[in-house]
Amino acid sequence: MFEEIREHYRIVFVNVVLNSIAFALAGVLQTLNAIMGYSIAFVGNNLLEGLVLVLVAFVFMHGVKCFVKGQGVDGYALAVAGALLVTILFLLHIIILATNALGFALGLEDWAEWQLAQDLNASIWLFPFALPIIRFYRMQRPKKTN
Numbered sequence: 001m002f003e004e005i006r007e008h009y010r011i012v013f014v015n016v017v018l019n020s021i022a023f024a025l026a027g028v029l030q031t032l033n034a035i036m037g038y039s040i041a042f043v044g045n046n047l048l049e050g051l052v053l054v055l056v057a058f059v060f061m062h063g064v065k066c067f068v069k070g071q072g073v074d075g076y077a078l079a080v081a082g083a084l085l086v087t088i089l090f091l092l093h094i095i096i097l098a099t100n101a102l103g104f105a106l107g108l109e110d111w112a113e114w115q116l117a118q119d120l121n122a123s124i125w126l127f128p129f130a131l132p133i134i135r136f137y138r139m140q141r142p143k144k145t146n
Contacts, residue, residue: 009072015132016067016079020060022129023086026122027053044121049089053122056085083133090127093119 029043030050039045063078097119103111 009067009076012076012079012133012136013064013067015129016060016063016075016082019079019082019086019126019129019133020057020064022126023053023057023060023122026126027051027055027057030122046121049121049123052089053126056082056089059085079133080137083130083137086123086127086130087134089123093121093123097124 026043027050029040030045030053031047032038032050033040033043033045034047034050037045044050059078059082063075063082066072066075066078097116100111100114100119101116104114
């Protein structure tokens with residue numbers, strides 16, 4: 001399997017496999033938490049976010065499928081697309097975290113009992129796993145010439 005993958009895509013391939021597993025597990029756990037009413041720390045219980053995490057996992061899994069079929073460029077493109085989706089989710093949750101922290105700091109009534117742990121969910125702690133794909137993409141881009 002690894003012989004078919006070009007040398008410079010091996011790092012991305014391994015990272016995409018790990019990301020697909022991690023996002024699938026987190027998405028399924030979060031969806032089940034929302035449906036059954038459980039609350040597991042750092043996973044969250046938002047149904048829509050759980051489904052979005054599963055969708056991101058499918059993007060990564062499709063990238064794995066392309067890598068295995070020998071279509072390294074397509075797999076790489078899907079890996080970058082998945083990493084960009086993860087980055088957008090991360091930024092959205094950082095904005096939500098910042099607004100909740102601001103409401104708490106201002107002493108607003110709805111945020112009187114807010115805690116930081118309430119907003120730390122899978123979209124935030126899974127983001128660092130997508131960073132190697134983004135870094136690899138930035139290193140591999142063609143340089144502009146004048």
